Amino acid sequence: MKTYNNKAWLLVLPVVLCVASSAIVPLMTVVNYSVQDILGPDQKVFVGTEWFKLVMRDPELHEALGRQILFSAAVLAIEIPLGILLALALPAQGWRSSLALVLLAMPLLIPQNVVGTIWQIYGRGDIGLAGAALNGLGFDYNYTGDSMDAWLTVLVMDVWHWTPLIALLAFAGLRAIPEAYYQAARIDGASRLAVFRFIQLPKLRGVLLIGLLLRFMDSFMIYTEPFVLTGGGPGNATTFLSQYLTQKAVGQFDLGPAAAFSLIYFLIILLACFVFYSLLQNAGPTEKAEH
Amino acid sequence: MASIELNGLGHRYPGSSDYALQPQTMHWEDGGAYALLGPSGCGKTTLLNIISGLLIPSEGRVLFDGRDVTTLPTEQRNIAQVFQFPVIYDTMTVFDNLAFPLRNRKLPESEVRSRVAEIAEILDLSSELKRRASGLSAEDKQRISLGRGLVRKDVAAVLFDEPLTVIDPHVKWLLRRQLKRIHHQLKLSLIYVTHDQIEALTFADQVVVMYQGQVVQMGTPQDLFEAPAHTFVGHFIGSPGMNLLPCELNGDSIRVGEQSLAIPPALAQQLAQVSGPLTLGVRPEFVRCAAEGELASLHARVLRLEDLGTSKLLTVQLGAHQLKVKLGEHAELLGEQVQLALQPEHTMFYAAERRVA
Numbered sequence: 001m002k003t004y005n006n007k008a009w010l011l012v013l014p015v016v017l018c019v020a021s022s023a024i025v026p027l028m029t030v031v032n033y034s035v036q037d038i039l040g041p042d043q044k045v046f047v048g049t050e051w052f053k054l055v056m057r058d059p060e061l062h063e064a065l066g067r068q069i070l071f072s073a074a075v076l077a078i079e080i081p082l083g084i085l086l087a088l089a090l091p092a093q094g095w096r097s098s099l100a101l102v103l104l105a106m107p108l109l110i111p112q113n114v115v116g117t118i119w120q121i122y123g124r125g126d127i128g129l130a131g132a133a134l135n136g137l138g139f140d141y142n143y144t145g146d147s148m149d150a151w152l153t154v155l156v157m158d159v160w161h162w163t164p165l166i167a168l169l170a171f172a173g174l175r176a177i178p179e180a181y182y183q184a185a186r187i188d189g190a191s192r193l194a195v196f197r198f199i200q201l202p203k204l205r206g207v208l209l210i211g212l213l214l215r216f217m218d219s220f221m222i223y224t225e226p227f228v229l230t231g232g233g234p235g236n237a238t239t240f241l242s243q244y245l246t247q248k249a250v251g252q253f254d255l256g257p258a259a260a261f262s263l264i265y266f267l268i269i270l271l272a273c274f275v276f277y278s279l280l281q282n283a284g285p286t287e288k289a290e291h
Numbered sequence: 292m293a294s295i296e297l298n299g300l301g302h303r304y305p306g307s308s309d310y311a312l313q314p315q316t317m318h319w320e321d322g323g324a325y326a327l328l329g330p331s332g333c334g335k336t337t338l339l340n341i342i343s344g345l346l347i348p349s350e351g352r353v354l355f356d357g358r359d360v361t362t363l364p365t366e367q368r369n370i371a372q373v374f375q376f377p378v379i380y381d382t383m384t385v386f387d388n389l390a391f392p393l394r395n396r397k398l399p400e401s402e403v404r405s406r407v408a409e410i411a412e413i414l415d416l417s418s419e420l421k422r423r424a425s426g427l428s429a430e431d432k433q434r435i436s437l438g439r440g441l442v443r444k445d446v447a448a449v450l451f452d453e454p455l456t457v458i459d460p461h462v463k464w465l466l467r468r469q470l471k472r473i474h475h476q477l478k479l480s481l482i483y484v485t486h487d488q489i490e491a492l493t494f495a496d497q498v499v500v501m502y503q504g505q506v507v508q509m510g511t512p513q514d515l516f517e518a519p520a521h522t523f524v525g526h527f528i529g530s531p532g533m534n535l536l537p538c539e540l541n542g543d544s545i546r547v548g549e550q551s552l553a554i555p556p557a558l559a560q561q562l563a564q565v566s567g568p569l570t571l572g573v574r575p576e577f578v579r580c581a582a583e584g585e586l587a588s589l590h591a592r593v594l595r596l597e598d599l600g601t602s603k604l605l606t607v608q609l610g611a612h613q614l615k616v617k618l619g620e621h622a623e624l625l626g627e628q629v630q631l632a633l634q635p636e637h638t639m640f641y642a643a644e645r646r647v648a
Contacts, residue, residue: 183345184378188439189366189395198380198391 033259051260061261063236064244068220071155071240075219078159080212083166084204088196090171101171104164112161116228119157123229143230147237154226154238158219166211173207174200209280213273220269241265293356293369293447293480295319295342300351302337311337313505314351319482319497321356324474326495327484330527334504335484339450342482343370355447371440372450376457377432379424385411386420389438396443410442413473430462437470441477448480455490467494488528500524516574517637522644525572531604531615534578535641538571547571548610550589555635561648562640570641573633575604575617580624581632588630596624607631 034052037045055061086104091097110118123143125131134141143153177199185195223242226232232239232247239247245265249258301314312334319325327335340346342353344365352361360368380388389407398406411417414434419427424435433454440449455463471494474481485491491498492512499509500523507521508514519525525533539546540562544553554562562569581588591607591614598604605616607629616631640648 178376178378180374180376180378183343183365183372184374184436184439186345186365187343187370187372188392190391191395194395198382202381 030259030262033255034263037256047256051256052264055257055261055264058257060236061244064239064241067151067237067239068241071151071222072216072219074155075158075162076212076215078155079163079166079215080208082159083163083211084170084208086163086167087170087174088200090167092175101168104167106164107161108164108168110161112224113228115157115161116225119153119160119225120229123153145234147234150230150234150238154222154229157225157229158222161225162215162218166208166215169207169211170204173204177203205280209277212276212280216272216276217269220272294321295448295480295482296354296357297342298352298354300338300341300348300353302334302341302346302348302350310504312341312348313503315506316351317499317506317509319480322478322480324471324481324494324496325483326491326498327482327501328486328488328491328498328527329501330486333501335501336452338501339372339452339482339484342448343372343450344368345372369443369445369447370450371437371443371446371448372452373433373436373440373454375453377429377436379427379432379435381423381425383424384420385416385422385424385427385435388424388435389416389420389442392439392443406442406444410438413441413476414438414469429457430459430466433458433466441473441479446479448482451481451483451485453485454483455485470494488530492528500527502527518646519572519639520646522570522572522641525574525639525641529574529576531575533572533574533639534614536571536609536612536614538569538640540569545569545571547589548612550610552589552633558648565640565642565647567642569647570644572639572641572646573637575615577634577637578614578616578631579634580616580618580622581630588632591629591631593624593627593629605629 035046035048037047037050039045090100090104107115122128123131123141125135125142131141131143140146141149143150181199181203182195185199190198221242222240223246226238226240227243230238232243242265245258245261248254248261296319297315297317299314299316300312301310302312303310327338329335337346341348344360344363344367347362352359354360355368380391383391386407389410390403393403393406407420408417411420414437416431416434416438419431424432427435437449437454440446455466458466467490470481473479483491483494485494492515496511497509498512498515500507500515500521502521502523508519508524510518510520515524515528519528519533522533522535525535536547540559541551543556543559544551545562546552589609591609594606594608594613596603596605596618600620602620603618603622605618605622605624607614607616609631614631639646
C-alpha cells in the first residue's frame with residue numbers, strides 16, 4: 001500500500017518558482033511573441049506559424065547561419081587541438097608551471113568588449129601593431145574593408161581569447177592522470193604518440209567534452225567582439241546569428257520574426273549540444289559491465 | 292629470465308641528504324620468488340623502481356645476468372611491472388591490451404595472436420578477450436596488467452608493487468594462488484613488494500625485509516620467524532611480534548631486570564665479546580609456563596589472558612617490561628604469579644639492533 005503525502009509538493013515549490021521565473025516564463029514570453037503579430041499595446045493578431053515560415057525563408061538568415069556554422073567549426077577545429085598541444089607543452093610543476101598558467105589565463109580575464117577594442121586597435125593598418133606590421137611586410141591587410149581579413153581577424157581574436165580555456169582544462173585533466181599509467185606505458189614500450197592516443201586522450205575525454213560544449217555554445221552565440229571590432233561588416237561579412245537577431249529585434253522592431261528566430265536559434269544550440277554529448281559519451285569507454 | 296645483482300646500490304633523491312635506499316649489495320637468483328617486505332616509506336618501492344629502470348640510482352650498479360643495466364631505460368630492460376592500481380588502456384579491448392607491448396615491439400601479427408592466446412589461457416582471460424577492458428572488475432584488470440608483462444617472451448623479471456591493494460580479500464587469495472601457479476609454470480623471477488607479512492610469507496621463497504632504507508634480512512619465511520637477524524624483523528614478523536628485553540651479561544648468567552637467567556658457558560663467552568647494551572629476544576611462541584622452582588626460569592606477574600580462539604595470549608609484567616606468551620588453547624592459569632621458561636635454542640641476543648647470538 002503506497003502512501004501519498006502532498007506535503008512533498010511544498011518541498012519542490014521553491015525550485016519550481018525559481019525555474020519558472022528564470023527560464024520558463026521568459027521563454028514562454030518569446031513563444032507568445034513568435035505566434036502573434038503585435039501591432040500596438042492592445043492590438044495583436046494570432047498568426048500561427050507564419051513568422052517561423054517567414055524567418056526560415058529569409059536569405060539573410062541563411063547567410064548568417066552559414067557564416068555562424070563555419071565560424072564555430074573553425075573555432076572548435078583550431079582551439080581544441082591547440083589547447084591540448086599547449087597543455088602538453090606546459091611545464092608540469094614548479095614556479096615555471098605557475099607562471100605559465102597565469103600568463104596563459106590572462107586573456108580569459110579580459111571582458112569581451114575590451115577584447116574587441118584591443119583587437120580593433122591592434123589590427124589597424126595605420127597605427128596597430130599587427131595591422132601595420134602585416135602591411136609593412138607587403139600583405140594588403142585591412143579588416144574594415146576586406147571581408148576575408150575581417151573574418152580572419154574575428155577568428156584569430158577568438159582563438160587568442162579562448163584557447164587558454166581549453167588549455168587550462170586539458171592541463172588539469174593531464175595532471176589528474178596517475179603516474180603509474182606513464183610508467184606502465186614505458187614498460188610496454190609505447191611511443192610518445194601511443195601514450196597520447198591511448199592514455200592521455202582517453203583520460204581527457206571528460207574535460208574536453210566540457211571544453212567542447214562551452215566553446216561551441218559560446219562561439220555560436222558570439223556577439224560582442226565582432227560587434228565592437230567590425231560592427232558586422234564589411235557588408236555582412238562578420239554578421240553572425242546573434243547580431244542578425246539583434247538587428248531584427250532591436251533595430252527593426254520585428255518582434256514576431258525575432259522571437260520565432262530566437263526559438264529556432266535555441267533549438268539549434270540545444271540539438272548540437274545533445275549530439276556532441278551523446279557522440280562523445282558513446283565514443284569513449286563506459287564503466288558499466290556489458291552483461 | 293635473469294638473475295639480478297645489486298652492486299653497492301644506493302639512492303638519494305635530488306635535494307635530499309638522506310638515503311632513501313642505503314648502499315647495499317645483493318644477489319637475487321633466476322627464477323626465484325622474492326618478496327620485499329617493510330613498512331611504508333622503507334624504500335621498497337624505490338628499490339623496485341630502480342630495478343625496473345623507472346629511477347636511475349644515485350650510486351651503485353644493477354646487473355641482469357651480469358650485464359650492467361643501471362642506466363638502461365625501462366623499455367630496454369625486459370622488465371614487467373604490475374602496479375598498486377590496475378593500469379589498463381581504457382579504449383582497447385582485453386585482446387588489444389595484451390597485444391599492446393608486442394605490437395609496440397613490431398612483432399608479426401600472427402605471433403602476437405598466438406602469444407596473447409597463450410597468456411590469456413594461463414590467466415583465465417580467454418573468454419574476455421573481445422570485451423572492452425574498462426568494463427571489467429578490479430581483479431580482472433589487475434590480471435590484464437600482469438598479462439601485459441607476461442606476454443613478452445624475453446621478460447627478465449616481473450615486479451609487483453603491492454598489486455592486491457584494491458582487490459577484495461576473498462579474491463586476493465585466489466589471485467595469489469594463481470600467481471604461484473604461474474610462477475611454477477613459467478619459471479619467472481618474481482619480485483613482490485608488500486607491507487603485508489602474510490602476503491609476503493605465503494608468496495615468496497625468499498623474503499627481503501627492509502627497514503629505513505636498508506635490507507635488514509633476506510631469508511626464507513622460516514628463517515625470519517625462527518632467527519630474526521634484526522630486532523625490527525623480530526617485531527615486524529609474527530603476530531604478536533618478538534618480545535625484546537634489555538639485559539646484561541653477568542658472568543655465566545644473564546640479568547633481566549632483577550632476575551638472573553643461567554646460560555651455557557659458550558654463549559656467555561660469545562656475548563662477552565660484544566660491546567654495548569644487549570637485548571634478549573624471544574618469540575611468544577617459544578616461551579612456556581614452567582613448574583615452580585624450575586631452573587632457568589623467570590618470575591613474572593600476570594596482567595591478562597586473552598583467548599584468540601586457537602590459542603591463548605598471556606601478557607605478563609616482568610620488571611619494567613611487558614612480555615607476551617602464546618599458550619595452548621586449553622591453558623589455565625593458577626594465581627597472579629607465573630614462572631616462565633624460555634626455549635634456549637630460540638632465545639636470541641641483539642646488540643645495536645643486530646643479532647649477535
